[in-house]
Amino acid sequence: MNLSTYNESQYLLFDSKTLEYSRHRASRPLQNTLCVDGKLLTTSPVYDSYWYLACERQNIFFNRLKGQPVPWTNDPILLKHKFTNAYRAADRTSQYLIRNVIYREDLPSTPKEVVFRILLFKIFNKIETWKYLEEAFGSITYSEYNFDEYDSILSQLLKEAKQIYSAAYMMPPGGRQFGYIRKHQNHLRLIEKMMAESLPEKLNESKSMANAFSLLKSYPTIGDFLAYQYATDINYSEVTNFDENEFVIAGPGAKDGIEKCFVDTKKIDYSTIIRAVMENQSIEFEKRNLNFQPMWSRSLQLIDCQNMFCEVGKYARARHPDIAGISGRTRIKQLFSVNPNPMSYFFPPKWGITTV
Structure with missing residues (x-):
């Protein structure tokens, strides 16, 4: 696909039947900008992949949770390479920490x-x-x-x-x-x-x-x-009880993903951009006709949106190789392999999440 022909009324979506990415017309014209701190930031096609990746990675999570057989996706990049969950707390290491170390x-x-x-x-x-x-x-x-x-x-x-x-x-x-x-x-x-x-x-x-x-x-x-x-x-844990949407810091991977998602960040603090993305998640999913399945009653938190910028930065190396970030990396090193150990999910009780 020639990305130079990308326009605001179309977005990229993976087609599971053709195993290819194609342009899809939104129900209403997409605005390829995001308002952050009173400034309009022009988005790149990677920003559309950000929302697609969050949605598809969450679909994989629920497909696996329901006991469906592999493959849990038809996306060739997600089939080949390892990506974290849309929700940080659902990752295997975080789950082990919560259940086997903390509680x-x-x-x-x-x-x-x-x-x-x-x-x-x-x-x-x-x-x-x-x-x-x-x-x-x-x-x-x-x-x-x-x-x-x-x-x-x-x-x-x-x-x-x-x-x-x-x-x-x-x-x-x-x-x-x-x-x-x-x-x-x-x-x-x-x-x-x-x-x-x-x-x-x-x-x-x-x-x-x-x-x-x-x-x-x-x-x-x-x-x-x-x-x-x-x-x-x-x-x-119960040691502290902060709202996860209170504070965020962008890691190196997230900074790379943010730079790929926006043509020019206009020197806006990365944390401010992450917050704007988090606050607009429902709108961004809806205008792309993406049926995002939240983690039961919990929407994406700041930590999750930060993490997704890191993941889309990796994803873009394969999907948008001509869009450079700041890491200089061009390959995704970690390959995906199915972990045969079943997962039984347990989240901090103070969240009030019922998983069944």
Whole structure:
């Protein structure tokens, strides 16, 4: 398709019968602009793919939930490559965190213990690493934590050529701040520093998500992206109770996706753009005739819209290769494979989501 012929009355949609993308005329003319902070931003075809991707990824989620056989989509890009859910909390790692790390009846539920578990899990962000530690120590608690013992287990895993960190995002090594050669040793010391300085109690007393973000960001190796991700993870627990639509920070991937979605962002803050997109989601789906299925009663939150910009940035590498962002990446590295382990979804009880 020659994207130079794209106009505001048409949008791109994947046709499952022809296995191709084609132009579809909207029920009323599409305006290829978005009003953000009083300014009209001109959108690119990637912006239409943003809404298509959110809708189709959510269709995949429900097709799988209903027990339908693979493939759950006919989109060739989604069939080949790995993409996260439209809702961050529905991803396998987040689900494991919520159910198996945070809400544990057999483990202490004080802010200190809950935050310790969350930080320990999220530093590695890998389910297998948590399982290794549980197998070694039984109950994972701060009251029984010992640096040498945890270091020994993690070092042994490395000797066995096991991956202990997820590839989802890069963790700064922290050697300059804490002085150890191995990354996990520095990160254990980082957690110790947080606990010694009463971070869990300070988070519990925080009045806003922005304040929680600032507390986390004040620690060595924790930048904007990680601080926001950790604040979101902690907010799944009862330690804090912020509205997820209160605060957002764009990560590197989201910034790349935003730059691809708009011809010119006019130096508007990325967080402001994400909020405008979130607030207009119903309108944007409707004018593209996309039947988006929300996660039961929960619409896309700021964290989800931020995440979708990251995903459409990846998606565009295959679908819109001639539209450049700021990452310089041209390939999607992670391939999709069906995880045979069934999912039983559990969300923070305070959300009031009934999944059946």
